[in-house]
Amino acid sequence: MTPASPAAALAHWWASFLPECAPQLFFGRKPGAAATAHLLNLLAQRQVHSQQDAQRFEASLTALAQRALDERGEADTWTDLAPFGLLHRAAQDAGVTLGNASLPVRSRAIARPEGAIARLGPDGPWQQIWPPLP
Structure with a gap:
């Protein structure tokens, strides 16, 4: 499936982690990393969600991200050690209870009218998620 818009691509990127064990990339040189x-x-491993949860979350996040794009020109989503902002609100609206590791920690995705980018983990490279690369 190719998302039809930057908001849909952002939502699909996040929702794709829910029915799997979300990768937790926590880099650093500090003791304990x-x-x-x-x-x-x-x-x-204990916070894997159903496909139905993922679909409800994706639909809710698409709507919220599109509203943010329309109103502010950008939808910025992120996790630290838990989901924040639009991610948290989308989960609430969809009736999905996200744990601290349901989504990759310290990750971010941003949608703008011209495209969407995402970064997995705190030091991961930015990747273009919309428009699709040829």
Whole structure:
């Protein structure tokens, strides 16, 4: 499926993690970074959602992201050690209870009218998620 808009691509990117064990990439040189990543990955194994949850979440996030794009020209979504902002609101609206590791931690996706980009983990490279690359 190719999303039809930047808002839909952003929502699809996030929702795609729910029915799987979301990757928890926690980089850093500080003591405890590896232990934190290990713990988050153990949590993620217990926070896998149904396909129906993912679909409801995606539909809700698409609507919220599109509204943000229309009103502000940008939809910015992120997680730290939990989902924030539009992600949290979309889950509430969809009746989906997200755990701290349901989505990849310290990740971000941004939609603008001309496209959408996403970054997995705090040090991951930005990737274009919309428009689709040829």
